Amino acid sequence: ARLRDDVPGAADRGELWLAFQPIVSMTDKRVAGVEALLRWRHPELGEVPPREFVPIAERAGVIGALQRWVLREATAAVLVLPATGEAPLRLAVNVSAAHVADRTLVEDVASALRASGLAPERLVLEITEATVLAEGDSVAVDIEALRLMGVHVALDDFATGSSSLAHLTRLPVDVLKLDRSFVSRVDRDRQSRALCEAVLTVGRSLGLQVVAEGVETPAQLGVLRGLGLDHAQGFLLSRPLPLADLVGLLRDGG
Ligand code: G
Ligand code: G
Numbered sequence: 375a376r377l378r379d380d381v382p383g384a385a386d387r388g389e390l391w392l393a394f395q396p397i398v399s400m401t402d403k404r405v406a407g408v409e410a411l412l413r414w415r416h417p418e419l420g421e422v423p424p425r426e427f428v429p430i431a432e433r434a435g436v437i438g439a440l441q442r443w444v445l446r447e448a449t450a451a452v453l454v455l456p457a458t459g460e461a462p463l464r465l466a467v468n469v470s471a472a473h474v475a476d477r478t479l480v481e482d483v484a485s486a487l488r489a490s491g492l493a494p495e496r497l498v499l500e501i502t503e504a505t506v507l508a509e510g511d512s513v514a515v516d517i518e519a520l521r522l523m524g525v526h527v528a529l530d531d532f533a534t535g536s537s538s539l540a541h542l543t544r545l546p547v548d549v550l551k552l553d554r555s556f557v558s559r560v561d562r563d564r565q566s567r568a569l570c571e572a573v574l575t576v577g578r579s580l581g582l583q584v585v586a587e588g589v590e591t592p593a594q595l596g597v598l599r600g601l602g603l604d605h606a607q608g609f610l611l612s613r614p615l616p617l618a619d620l621v622g623l624l625r626d627g628g
């Protein structure tokens with residue numbers, strides 16, 4: 375019960391931090407954006423993974439406060455990053471289902487953008503298919519409102535849900551994040567390759583950007599590039615980095 379007791383005050387005690395993982399463009403090999411990944415350095419337990427504490431924060435009813443911290447920190451951080459090309463770096467932030475359910479997401483995003491001065495077009499909110507399934511109409515309404523503000527929306531863990539393609543006809547998203555479970559086998563089994571190919575084809579025909587997640591080997595990247603992938607993310611390109619290390623990487627040529 376320690377995490378449950380400690381998670382509400384973690385932000386105020388300065389125990390949260392953000393790692394940023396580069397998203398690389400296949401056309402010019404430059405870093406086109408970063409995904410912010412929440413980290414909790416617990417004073418006694420050390421680094422606690424978000425997979426463990428995000429669900430606890432959701433159940434404790436404090437996920438809104440956590441996500442507001444993430445939005446505020448991440449939007450401010452991306453403004454200090456050196457440019458890597460013509461287009462300004464994009465910032466991807468993960469959305470929690472409970473934050474959608476409590477109906478404060480749109481307001482919290484708007485206020486983070488106001489406070490930081492980040493252009494809405496530079497922000498991409500990553501919403502999982504699981505959230506879409508669980509929250510249904512609220513998600514559609516929120517996505518509509520966010521897109522009216524100019525914010526982009528990505529469907530995270532894409533192709534793992536039960537009705538992936540049907541969602542696309544109802545949800546006006548901008549980006550598909552091809553789940554790492556398929557990426558990890560794309561060079562080794564025919565089913566994974568076919569699925570990746572199908573997602574890239576759908577993305578292309580709907581005018582959506584496709585980002586492959588969890589690219590770990592040159593062989594995986596090679597197959598995906600052959601299938602027309604535009605953006606990739608994964609340990610092969612870069613691990614999630616503390617802000618200072620990311621600045622260093624971008625200075626050295628991004
Ligand atoms: O790198 P990693 O182990 O951090 O991420 C594990 C999971 O935690 C991923 O599913 C990711 O989407 C989620 N996650 C990372 N950062 C955040 C965040 O800021 N908010 C929410 N709700 N989930 C996050
Ligand atoms: O669900 P989401 O896509 O937001 O999760 C991102 C998670 O994936 C983070 O935990 C991040 O650390 C992790 N991750 C990023 N790149 C790789 C990779 O190449 N391999 C593996 N195994 N995990 C990765």
Ligand code: MN
Binds near residue numbers: 409468500530
């Ligand atoms: Mn994500």
Ligand code: NA
Binds near residue numbers: 530531532553554
């Ligand atoms: Na994912």
